[in-house]
Amino acid sequence: MHPARLGSSKTRVSEAQDVDFLTLAEAGRRIHEGSLSPTELVEALIDRARRLDPVLRSTITLAADSAFAGASAAGVAIGRGRWSGPLHGVPLGIKDSIATAGLRTTANSRVLEHWVPDEDAPVVAALRAAGAIVLSKLNLNEFAWAIPSEHDLHPPPRNPWSLSHVAMGSSSGSAVAVASGLCPAALGTDSGGSVRQPAANCGVVGLKPTHGLIDAGGALGAPTMTEVGPIARTVEDCALLLTGMSPTGMQYAGDLDRLPSGTRIGVPRRQIELVEVDREIRAGFDAALNTLRDLGMEIVEIEVAGMADAAVADFVALSAETFAAHELSLRTRMRDYGRSARLYQSQGAFLSAADYIAALRVGDVVRERVDRALSTVDVLATPVVTVLTAEAARAAKAQPHTGGAAVFTAPFNLTGHPALSVPCGFSNERLPIGLQLVGRAGGESELLGVAHAYEQATNWHSMHPPLDADSATWGHPTG
Amino acid sequence: MAQALELPLEDEDLERLAPMVDDLTGEARRLRRYAPGAIGQLEDPGE
Numbered sequence: 001m002h003p004a005r006l007g008s009s010k011t012r013v014s015e016a017q018d019v020d021f022l023t024l025a026e027a028g029r030r031i032h033e034g035s036l037s038p039t040e041l042v043e044a045l046i047d048r049a050r051r052l053d054p055v056l057r058s059t060i061t062l063a064a065d066s067a068f069a070g071a072s073a074a075g076v077a078i079g080r081g082r083w084s085g086p087l088h089g090v091p092l093g094i095k096d097s098i099a100t101a102g103l104r105t106t107a108n109s110r111v112l113e114h115w116v117p118d119e120d121a122p123v124v125a126a127l128r129a130a131g132a133i134v135l136s137k138l139n140l141n142e143f144a145w146a147i148p149s150e151h152d153l154h155p156p157p158r159n160p161w162s163l164s165h166v167a168m169g170s171s172s173g174s175a176v177a178v179a180s181g182l183c184p185a186a187l188g189t190d191s192g193g194s195v196r197q198p199a200a201n202c203g204v205v206g207l208k209p210t211h212g213l214i215d216a217g218g219a220l221g222a223p224t225m226t227e228v229g230p231i232a233r234t235v236e237d238c239a240l241l242l243t244g245m246s247p248t249g250m251q252y253a254g255d256l257d258r259l260p261s262g263t264r265i266g267v268p269r270r271q272i273e274l275v276e277v278d279r280e281i282r283a284g285f286d287a288a289l290n291t292l293r294d295l296g297m298e299i300v301e302i303e304v305a306g307m308a309d310a311a312v313a314d315f316v317a318l319s320a321e322t323f324a325a326h327e328l329s330l331r332t333r334m335r336d337y338g339r340s341a342r343l344y345q346s347q348g349a350f351l352s353a354a355d356y357i358a359a360l361r362v363g364d365v366v367r368e369r370v371d372r373a374l375s376t377v378d379v380l381a382t383p384v385v386t387v388l389t390a391e392a393a394r395a396a397k398a399q400p401h402t403g404g405a406a407v408f409t410a411p412f413n414l415t416g417h418p419a420l421s422v423p424c425g426f427s428n429e430r431l432p433i434g435l436q437l438v439g440r441a442g443g444e445s446e447l448l449g450v451a452h453a454y455e456q457a458t459n460w461h462s463m464h465p466p467l468d469a470d471s472a473t474w475g476h477p478t479g
Numbered sequence: 480m481a482q483a484l485e486l487p488l489e490d491e492d493l494e495r496l497a498p499m500v501d502d503l504t505g506e507a508r509r510l511r512r513y514a515p516g517a518i519g520q521l522e523d524p525g526e
Contacts, residue, residue, distance in 0.1 A: 312506050316510065342488070343495055347500055350500045350503070
């Protein structure tokens with residue numbers, strides 16, 4: 001289907017769309033109270049995906065049969081009084097580099113085109129145990145590190161806010177599916193910004209948790225800096241998903257409204273000024289700081305020297321670990337990697353052990369500096385990306401080794417601090433812009449609380465892309 | 480160097496890979512000068 005036909009297609013909407021854009025929290029509440037069945041919700045989302053995804057290209061595998069089976073079982077269990085919590089019966093999307101038992105997991109690579117894992121990744125198992133249903137496996141840049149192309153196993157997802165642009169990656173399918181109402185929430189992975197950047201680019205919320213908080217086993221990626229993170233349409237939904245993902249039993253959604261008075265937001269202004277940032281992104285960031293100030297928070301300029309070098313170091317260490325993971329496969333199946341992916345996964349072969357260790361040590365130094373900064377403020381704030389589109393990111397810096405568009409996100413992969421992107425506006429071209437907030441290690445509750453307060457003071461999260469004929473007015477707030 | 484590593488890359492791949500590797504290794508070596516604990520370390524990580 002040609003993108004131009006999407007907005008004019010005849011569709012059945014209204015009631016169905018109300019269900020399509022339910023937040024995870026609201027869907028869970030309605031399922032619990034019995035006004036919505038898991039099967040009805042799954043059916044509506046599958047119908048929507050079949051209608052819209054030929055253009056959006058966010059989904060690699062739509063797990064209709066197993067999702068209906070899971071929904072039916074959830075409905076029966078809840079009907080018998082065995083409700084297991086706010087995720088029970090709620091369908092989710094999973095990035096296709098995260099293992100799902102009995103469900104094809106391709107990483108969008110011909111290398112894994114037919115791989116069906118025997119076991120779930122621990123984070124998927126945890127969500128299933130909480131009652132969630134795996135609805136779909138979502139598109140991504142090949143092996144979460146490559147420049148996407150039309151020749152990929154699955155060509156790149158389009159940005160639902162502007163179908164002439166592809167979405168930023170690598171968790172592009174997760175962000176597109178959530179923003180487009182194909183699932184209430186999804187999982188992505190983030191090694192340098194791959195949850196936060198697509199979330200910002202698609203107008204949804206994305207969280208990279210503290211290193212080690214969430215078991216990233218079974219998620220293909222470099223172990224030092226890859227985190228599995230939630231992508232959702234609200235901060236509360238991210239908190240609910242994080243609760244289900246976490247083995248600690250921490251209830252992240254319960255404390256969202258308890259923001260302590262005197263919250264201090266640290267802005268590494270000098271480090272931001274050193275980077276070339278799109279004018280509209282800079283304006284959106286400054287406006288977001290004004291909103292935080294209006295909420296009674298104190299905005300404090302701070303120093304975090306070495307952020308740009310930490311971004312470089314993240315990509316050096318990522319390159320080394322990626323090659324270590326792919327070496328055997330590259331030697332035997334090089335031609336099954338895409339033209340870009342084979343280079344990205346190979347380049348770490350040319351690094352020395354000393355390069356790798358130095359990169360990790362730079363991370364140690366900057367981690368201490370971020371910790372020091374966060375002993376004087378509660379949260380750091382920066383832009384998420386430097387440019388508005390995936391294409392601009394590619395043109396501005398073909399290679400990400402100097403941080404490129406990831407200069408604000410990648411440092412916190414190496415330091416391990418939790419960081420999220422929350423929508424903070426739109427460009428003149430109606431492309432979403434995100435605000436990055438960074439918290440103390442293990443400080444997800446506080447971080448989510450600040451983001452929730454900001455979100456509730458704005459209406460960006462209530463905007464949906466104009467994909468349906470009945471909502472063709474841009475930015476029509478559908479609640 | 481790719482041949483020395485016995486990576487089955489074709490000439491076209493090597494041509495595209497070379498500038499990526501130059502960039503990556505150049506940045507990695509710059510960081511090595513700053514690595515804390517390195518003998519002869521001169522400077523802190525930059526801005």
